[in-house]
Amino acid sequence: ENRESVLNSKSNRLTEALEEANKLFGGVSRAREAALDAQFLVIATNIGKEKASELHSEMSAFDSAAFAEDLLTFMGINRTEVEETDDSEDVPGGFLPTDAWQTVGEEATKYFRRAPTFHYMMGSFKSEPPVPKQRIERQKKASRGKAEQAMPAQLKRMEESQQEATEKEVERILRILQTHFENDPNTPISFFDFVIDPNSFARTVENMFHASFLIRDGLAKIKVDEDELPIIEPTKPSGRGEEESSAGARNQVVLSLDQKEWK
């Protein structure tokens, strides 16, 4: 009891208590009392240890409150706005953004040598479209091991989302093509203008890849214009669909484009 008051560095309560215990021990004749005395000593030594550490004799003084304030600043606290909280009595006002701990976390990763958690097929690229479906299946079979028991749920999700991503990209490209055509129905776009991204060779390749899906599915077609350059245009919707697909020659074209040409 009264641990806090004993801990107070200014108080001599601990010393006084020890002295009193010493005196009392003189009158002890039964084992039970000796046991109590021993118990008292254990508590006393713990308190003594705490008192010693509170003197900060080993460590340079560290102001944890200031540290907390600096952390809040780093997290992006907005001190001008006051948050409506019910426990705001001793917590200083200020609005913490939702990504506060994200910010600290991002910084924190630099200080740990944490082994990245191992997941099958956890792509590290967030926005780039994934490899085609066939390759996904093959890779999935190859990486299936005994330990895959824990993984199936996650794998399924990955596969679905990758498929969707490709389809979405293809759809998006089709819509762009169609929009352009709505605005200007008689000028097909130069294929190269359509697919080339002046800033990214990788993106260019992806665009070509997606465009090839459109062509494969008969949603767009490539022709060669007077200058012998390929142009792309959307095919007219289903009314004449059958006719188109039987008339449309199934040609295979290999378009090669390397980085030098792209530049």
Place this chain on the structure above:
Amino acid sequence: QVSELVQFLLVKDQKKIPIKRADMLKNVIREYKDASSEILNKAGRTLQEVFGMQLVEIDAKRHTYILINNLPRPEGEYLCKDKEKEKMGLLLVILSFIFMKGNSVKDSALWEFLRLLRVYPGKPHRVFGDVRKLVTEEFGRQKYLEITPIPLTDPPEFKYQWGPRAEKETSKKDVLNFVAKMQGKDPRFWASQHGEAEANL
């Protein structure tokens, strides 16, 4: 066997709970028990050479192991889920507090500090949920923190120190640098902590 063990270790490490040698023997090595230490060594080498990870025994008595990253720190963005990052942020803050306060703190002191950061043991946190559980159970089981009861305290109190995983995955010097960066001061400002951090290397 070796590759099976490597796979086993990689998957087991996902939760960051130390891996018991007994589990390795039971699930992977099984009948090859006599060659177990050789298999373990080879697995360790594979992990290092192929994945850049180190297999470290953190408890020689109970034979538990963890995987840590042995590659030089990446300059760019570290790839991991947001949830993981946020937890690491909280962990680093806690480890910093413990170190700067002399390597051991009472739970009441820790929670009082965390209150200043709007983190409360009794109140579900917007990001961390049940924070008390996260700190005492998850960080404890993962061996980032070593939580021991203080004898003869009623109600029971605990002291918090760095756990063996924290000792391996980071260092006092790194943590001191973090504190210094946050406070805009030179790490030598805290002379004794700095001395201890340098000696610790």
